[in-house]
Each structure stands twice: as C-alpha cells, then as structure tokens.
Amino acid sequence: MELLTNLLDGLAAAGFAGGLALLLTAPPRYLFPAFLCGGVGRLARDQFVSWGVSSNWSTFIASGIVVLLATAVMRRHKVSPAVLISAVLPLGAATAIFNMLFSLMQMPALSGEELNKAAIAFAANSSKAFMTTLAVALGMCLGLVIVRAFQRDEMIEV
C-alpha cells in the first residue's frame, strides 16, 4: 500500500518536473529525462523515508540518484543543467517555504499563545526549507563528483 502511494506520488512528481522543464524552456529532447528523473527522485526519497531514513538524508540521497540517473539516460552520458534542475525541484521544500512565509505574515497581528505557536511554526518551517534545499544542492554535488570520477570527459563542474 505504501509502495503504491509512493508510486503515485512519484508519478505526480514526474508530471511536475516535466511541466517545469517545459516552462523553463528546456529543449524538447530533455523533457522525457526530466520527467523520468523527477519521478524516480521523488520515489527514491519517499522509499528511503518509509524505510526509516530521515527526511534530509533521504532528500540528499535522492538528489544524488537523480544526477546518476540523468547521466545514465542522457545521450553520450552528458549531464545537462536543464534536466538536473527540473528533476530535483520536486524534492524541494516549496510548501515549507510558503508555510514559513504565512507564519511570518501572521505574526504581527498575533499575541500570547497564538504568537508563540506562529513563531514555532516559522522556525520549524524555516529550518525545513533551508535544510531540504541544502540537502538537494549537496546531493547534486555528490552525484556530480561520482560521475566525474567515472568520466574523464569535460562536463559541468559544480
């Protein structure tokens, strides 16, 4: 049941990544790799979380997997920033960023216990947004380091 849920989430993430790639005007030949890598990245993250790995470590590993998969499926195994960036975006913490901003906007009008709750929500969502985005970026760096170790050709240096 959990796997099915993760698969459906992976499919939604694939649609999100493919759509974003198109909105960011990625070349048409990169749309399918972005769709595939976005879906697999999210599926991998959710699976690691369901196996008990922490959310940040799962995001870090999934981001690295996205880079390796993108390299494997691309023509001449060339890593493209268009595919990488579109495919890792579903791993991002957009909802946490919005919740952080909502708490920030609410705080001036609150007092007492409600203010405490909003402040705690702001701190928690800020931390989640920062750590998740950092995990995505560091996971990409790790993936690129691994790819570079196996490829001597010139490629994107991150």
Added chain:
Amino acid sequence: MTIAQSVTEKDVARCETATVQPSIEATECIGIALDAAASMAKSGGPTTAANQLFTNLLRMFRTDVPTLSWRSDFILGSGGGQSGGQSSIVRPLGGVSVNLMRASELSDLTERASKEQMSPVSVASELKRIESLPSPYSRWITILAAGVTAGAFSQLAVRNLGTLGVVFLAAVVGQYVRTLLVARKVPGVTTTLLAGIVSALLAAVGLRLGLSKAVTPTLIASVMYMAPGLPLINGFLDMASQKYLITGLERIANAGLLFLAMAIAIGFAYLVVM
C-alpha cells in the same frame, strides 16, 4: 547589452590575431568569453557552468584566464595585460531571463571548446545564433504546461480530482496573464504578484464553491507554476561550491522575494474570498 552589440567585427579580427600571436588585444577574446559566460548566467545556468564556459573558451583561444568576480547584476574580469598594466572588463547581466534551451546550447559549447579548436570568429557567430534562439514552445503549450505542473504538484499533497481541476484552471488562467505581462515587459516581481493573485483568487473561488476541501494545498499549488526553484537551487549550488558565496546569497534572496510575492498573493486571495 546583447552579444551582437558588444562584439564588433573589429573585435573579432583582433581576436584572430590574438589567437595566433598573443598580445594586449587578447582583452577582446576575454570580452567574447565574458559575453558567453554572461549569456549562460542570464539564461539560468549555474554560475559554475558559466565560469567553466569562460575558462574553456579562453584556454581554446590560448589567452591567460583573468580573475573573475561574479555578482548577480554584473561580471568583472580583471588581470594583467601583456604590456604590464592592469585591465578590467565588465559585462552587465541585467534581468535574468530563464531559457534553459540557451543554457543547454551554451553547455554544448563548453564541451566543444574543451575538445575542438574553434576560432573567435566562429565562437562569436555561435553566440549570436544562441542569443537569437526562440523558445521551442508556443505560448499555448506553456499555458497548458503551467496547468499540468500545478495540477501535478497538488496531487503530491492531496489526491483529489476536484483539487486537480481547480488548480489546473487557476494555473492556466494565471499563466495566460503572466505571458501577457511578460510581453509588456512588466518587472518580474510585479508579474509574479499579479499572476499569483489571479491564480490564487480562482483557486479560492473553487474552494468557496466546495470543489476542493484542502485549503492550503490548493492555494499553494495554484501558484506553483511560478515557483523560483531555479534561482533557489542555483543559489545553493553557488554557495556549496564555496567560490560564489555572494552570488549564491543574491540568488537565494531573489528567490525569497518571489516566494514572498506569491505568499502575499495567496494571503490576499484568502482574505478576499474565504
């Protein structure tokens, strides 16, 4: 300033001389490489990729690589000239206009520069070609893609057909408004705010009509097609590389501003409709 404006035939002729016989005129070669790097940064490529392109081109031109200073609004290349003096070249970046098609072509140019020999003339003409590349997708395709993107995101939070329909429609209309504003050269934050208000208002109306029950996920998903994930990830990549800390912080601040505009749009729609 476009590449077509900044690189003249005279510059290119000087570069040909510089490649064969290095001289003070190598500054023109640096100018061409800076134009390429600026184009990569403006198209949404990571700073590291832009810097790699710059370095590869100058190595191919057999020109000394100067020190580069990156900011979100300009690039400064400075180094010692052959005559012993210090020279600096600045390229303004202006507003970032994300086009991963161009970033991808420039990435191909990086690879070619590391493997084959290209003359400055051919690099300059290749840059002109890349700068003039149109978007591979029509306006209606991008409008549809916005709906698919937002709809797919909504299903990550709540799996419900009503939510999917509301979010899809809100994003489609919002993206239509966004393309109109972009065509009128309205600044980025204002465009994001206005398109966000339209999308969030439509999503709030859908919620009010009972088409969806999940308030926060629906409102957030309705504006997700404008999420500034690209500057956010690029900013963190810049910071992680340890070489472009300031540029990374600037990119993250820019992404934060756009997220704030979207959050204000959602808050406004919530107050008006809900």
